Amino acid sequence: MPNYYQPEIETMPYEQLRELQNEKLLKQVRHVWDNVPYYRAKMEAKGVTPEDIQSIDDLHKLPFLSKADLRDAYPYGLLAKPLGDCVRIQSTSGTTGKRVVAFYTQHDIDLWEDCCARAIVAAGGTNEDVVHVSYGYGLFTGGPGLNGGSHKVGCLTLPMSSGNTDRQLQFMTDLGSTILCCTPSYAQYLAESIYEKGIRDQIKLKAGIFGAEAWSEDMRQDIQNKLGIKAYDIYGLTETSGPGVAFECCEQTGMHINEDHFIAEIIDPDTEEVLPLGSKGELVFTAIDKEAFPLLRYRTRDICVLSREKCSCGRTHVKMSKPMGRSDDMLIIRGVNVFPSQIETVLMQQGYPANYQIIVDRVNNTDTFEIMVEMMPAMFSDSLAKINEAEKALVAALKAMLGISAKVRLVAPKSITRSEGKAVRVIDKRKLY
16 A cells, blocks of 8 residues: 555544544544633533533534634634644635634644545555646645645645646656646646647656635546546545545545544534535534644535545545535635625725626636626726726735735626615636536
């Protein structure tokens, strides 16, 4: 087997795994109670103490955490270790400009990289492989996570980051990359570029590990056919560490959750009732090993199904389906989390009415992102040059908030269709599921 395969953990019988989870959960609840006043107050408000949690069966007694809590507790309110014990932060955008900031001790990073290493091994990786990491680096978790996992496996790691496609292809051919890690839309773009340059016979890729945005089974087949690889899904959240929380194996029928580090639940997003295995609902995670940022019962807002059906790969960890949608209004565009509320915040700050519409599509395997904004009445008589300048100013303000560029189109006042019910803010034309 590959040099990083961990059968003693990944093929552990469920009963034994449950004992391990129980032990870790009790320690983690005590750790959070003692060190995170914000969450302790939530427990007290619910009348729960650490002594009330004796096993996973009691998990439902604990209060949930949500994106709103991360915003309210920003930046240090959920930190469970002294800053002197923390060695890194990673971050993603927040709903109103405040970013989600996750803290890591060295122990946390080691566990995160272990999870990513498992994903690479599940995709057929060994220390003989060349792992080409084209996820973004910096604050985004994609690049650092797969980079560290690749090191754990012992692969030659190419920390390419995103963009500069000519350089990507040069290194891919010259160094013989065998495993590609990036967003699925960028994988499709690379495939098209490979064919345009006529270098398909120089590509040695055998597998791809793709995540950070939603992608369909049709898209998987297209990538596999164009690149001659097996395309594997990977799942993660900055809040719970990053990619590697769950990953696909050779079956490609769902992602194994690393249950020795995370306990997964499915709840009804409206009633918050815990649903039985096999039910479709919102995914909730409890991190039972994280030291610095140990979120308990974090609501991901992703809709999926959990299954414990026997897997031919031998792994016994529960599988989660590919997310089927969201229980909130978040969009994932070019791998970036975008909330309509962020856009509304910018428009209001710039003096525009909150009448807008977001149009997302996928053209040539790249997400397009357009925002129609109603002009202020006084602007309607402005010259075309002034309107163009106003659009450019909005583009810059939105990029500062979102981290990605959007096309802005100012339209006449009251020209966006009104609704007597919930306003139709988003038109997503992509085939994602």
